[in-house]
Amino acid sequence: MKPASSSPSAVLFDHQALRDQFPALKQTIGEHPLCYLDTAATSQKPQAVIDAMTEYYQLNNANVHRGAHQLSARATQQYEAVRQQVAEFIHAQRQDEIIFTHGTTESINMLAYGLTSQLKLNDVILIDTAAHHANIVPWQELAKRTGAVIKPIPLTIDAQLDMAAFERLLSCKPKVVALCHVSNALGTVNPVNELVAKAKAVGAITLVDGAQAIAHLAVDVQQIDCDFYVFSGHKMYGPTGVGILYGRYSQLDQLTPMLTGGEMIKSVSFEHTEFGALPNRLEAGTPAIAEVIGLGAAITFLQLLPREQLQAHEHNLIHYLQQQLHQLGAIELYGISKDKNAINIGIVAFNLKGEHHQDVGILLDQQAVAIRCGHHCAMPLMHSLNLGGCCRASIGIYTNKQDVDQFIHALNAVKELLL
Amino acid sequence: MLNPSIIPAASLFLPVSDELTAAVNHIEQATHWQDKYRQIMLLGKLLPPLAAEYKLADAQVKGCESQAWLYHHVLNGQHFYLADSDARIVKGLIALLLIAYQGKTTAQIHQFDVQQYFDRLGLSGQLSSSRTNGLTALAQAIIAYTQDIST
Numbered sequence: 001m002k003p004a005s006s007s008p009s010a011v012l013f014d015h016q017a018l019r020d021q022f023p024a025l026k027q028t029i030g031e032h033p034l035c036y037l038d039t040a041a042t043s044q045k046p047q048a049v050i051d052a053m054t055e056y057y058q059l060n061n062a063n064v065h066r067g068a069h070q071l072s073a074r075a076t077q078q079y080e081a082v083r084q085q086v087a088e089f090i091h092a093q094r095q096d097e098i099i100f101t102h103g104t105t106e107s108i109n110m111l112a113y114g115l116t117s118q119l120k121l122n123d124v125i126l127i128d129t130a131a132h133h134a135n136i137v138p139w140q141e142l143a144k145r146t147g148a149v150i151k152p153i154p155l156t157i158d159a160q161l162d163m164a165a166f167e168r169l170l171s172c173k174p175k176v177v178a179l180c181h182v183s184n185a186l187g188t189v190n191p192v193n194e195l196v197a198k199a200k201a202v203g204a205i206t207l208v209d210g211a212q213a214i215a216h217l218a219v220d221v222q223q224i225d226c227d228f229y230v231f232s233g234h235k236m237y238g239p240t241g242v243g244i245l246y247g248r249y250s251q252l253d254q255l256t257p258m259l260t261g262g263e264m265i266k267s268v269s270f271e272h273t274e275f276g277a278l279p280n281r282l283e284a285g286t287p288a289i290a291e292v293i294g295l296g297a298a299i300t301f302l303q304l305l306p307r308e309q310l311q312a313h314e315h316n317l318i319h320y321l322q323q324q325l326h327q328l329g330a331i332e333l334y335g336i337s338k339d340k341n342a343i344n345i346g347i348v349a350f351n352l353k354g355e356h357h358q359d360v361g362i363l364l365d366q367q368a369v370a371i372r373c374g375h376h377c378a379m380p381l382m383h384s385l386n387l388g389g390c391c392r393a394s395i396g397i398y399t400n401k402q403d404v405d406q407f408i409h410a411l412n413a414v415k416e417l418l419l
Numbered sequence: 420m421l422n423p424s425i426i427p428a429a430s431l432f433l434p435v436s437d438e439l440t441a442a443v444n445h446i447e448q449a450t451h452w453q454d455k456y457r458q459i460m461l462l463g464k465l466l467p468p469l470a471a472e473y474k475l476a477d478a479q480v481k482g483c484e485s486q487a488w489l490y491h492h493v494l495n496g497q498h499f500y501l502a503d504s505d506a507r508i509v510k511g512l513i514a515l516l517l518i519a520y521q522g523k524t525t526a527q528i529h530q531f532d533v534q535q536y537f538d539r540l541g542l543s544g545q546l547s548s549s550r551t552n553g554l555t556a557l558a559q560a561i562i563a564y565t566q567d568i569s570t
Contacts (some may be wrong), residue, residue, distance in 0.1 A: 355507075356485055356505060356506035356507065356509075357484075358484045358485045358506040358508070358509060358552065359506050359507050359508045359509075361484075362456075362508050362545075363452075363456060363508070366452040366456065367452075373484060374484045388486075388505075389484065413453065417453055417456060417457060417460075418460075418507070
């Protein structure tokens with residue numbers, strides 16, 4: 001695999017050696033090697049993550065923050081070290097701004113619930129049209145509880161966030177602006193720094209859903225300057241069942257806990273309970289300890305890699321994928337900006353002209369090609385694109401040119417069969 | 420349980436054609452996936468399309484990534500179905516279900532081992548609740564319609 005040779009600082013790295021660290025990718029299905037192009041749904045896990053979780057269960061399994069014994073101390077130390085690691089990874093100011101959740105969906109639910117007392121009748125919540133359902137439905141529920149009003153931020157005809165429309169919407173002084181960093185269905189990238197700055201200028205609380213960005217882009221929450229940033233472990237080579245709610249301390253500290261119980265309290269009596277301080281206040285109950293430790297291993301794994309080169313590698317692959325699809329013919333691509341410099345991240349959304357995305361998916365599956373077909377949990381986006389659904393091929397750091405070639409070869413066979 | 424507000428005229432519920440029934444053998448015999456799925460799509464083409472006026476939300480089987488509609492009619496204790504999908508392979512898979520179930524009695528439908536049928540056709544992977552093709556939901560809806568008949 002050729003690394004990004006165009007970059008002057010490029011150091012050769014052995015891509016195959018990197019790929020070899022993902023055991024799931026070594027399998028064949030039927031007569032074909034597995035061609036995994038569904039990383040946007042969940043990434044495969046490197047051996048280091050699997051080992052870290054196994055080691056925790058084999059050697060250090062104990063509950064965190066409570067036992068007066070060595071195992072618990074070890075588990076707690078490991079768990080809290082990951083909090084520090086995550087804080088550094090996304091450049092949070094302090095580690096108690098990092099809340100462990102079970103995933104992006106839970107993070108957004110916790111936020112939307114936690115803001116209930118801060119919203120009132122007719123307050124406006126702006127939502128990105130490209131948002132995943134996880135960044136829509138919790139806000140609808142918040143609107144039901146408070147009488148707030150949801151307004152979608154429209155897209156331009158080339159499926160990018162409509163900046164002019166966004167600015168017009170800001171004149172209604174939204175209380176909350178919920179954005180996505182990278183669209184999970186299209187791979188389009190929002191200029192989050194600019195969007196957040198504009199939203200903050202009118203006093204909005206800002207959330208950026210980074211689920212599809214965190215594995216591909218260097219994220220700096222202080223630079224983005226958002227109040228909240230959320231993501232999942234499993235899309236960044238970590239385990240399922242762990243996610244992050246980052247919040248600016250002053251904002252995070254105002255959230256009403258969605259879950260109450262053990263771990264999150266300072267004192268409890270039948271007359272009165274006093275909640276504890278951040279981060280524990282928002283982490284009721286026993287957390288997903290092994291998963292948090294697995295996430296830590298995933299971050300360590302990523303930090304040891306030449307991330308800039310991998311970013312270039314992914315850009316090259318997406319470009320190659322788009323190019324090969326063009327060459328195949330009878331393909332409609334979605335989310336392609338008119339701006340030639342815009343790059344989609346990790347994802348290519350397409351349809352075989354006149355064919356149902358599900359037919360394409362079933363026939364690709366016969367050839368061990370794993371992609372996702374459907375509405376991608378973004379029905380409002382599909383509606384705005386006037387699509388019943390589409391196919392989505394998505395890549396990760398381990399994806400190589402052979403994957404793309406196998407996919408194109410398989411898609412060509414599908415095309416011959418269908419057309 | 421589907422409960423469509425409009426039900427197509429009884430005359431539209433027909434036995435499956437001999438051509439369709441015979442085509443099952445082609446699927447069973449196809450060794451290569453391309454042949455198998457080409458045959459499945461041919462089956463779908465042989466299944467009469469549902470008129471647009473019947474492609475209604477309340478006749479739609481949930482659990483399908485594609486849209487699929489299912490209607491039911493009983494005649495002399497035999498169950499007849501009308502079904503369609505906007506995806507060609509799903510429509511072919513529906514045709515396979517109708518070949519098995521059309522014109523059968525409640526007892527026959529309940530006794531029928533649909534898993535074994537798909538295994539025999541080399542399509543066991545398609546009949547799984549973890550798939551989004553909705554075939555499991557369709558098979559369940561076909562059976563559920565028979566349970567609604569108390570007489």
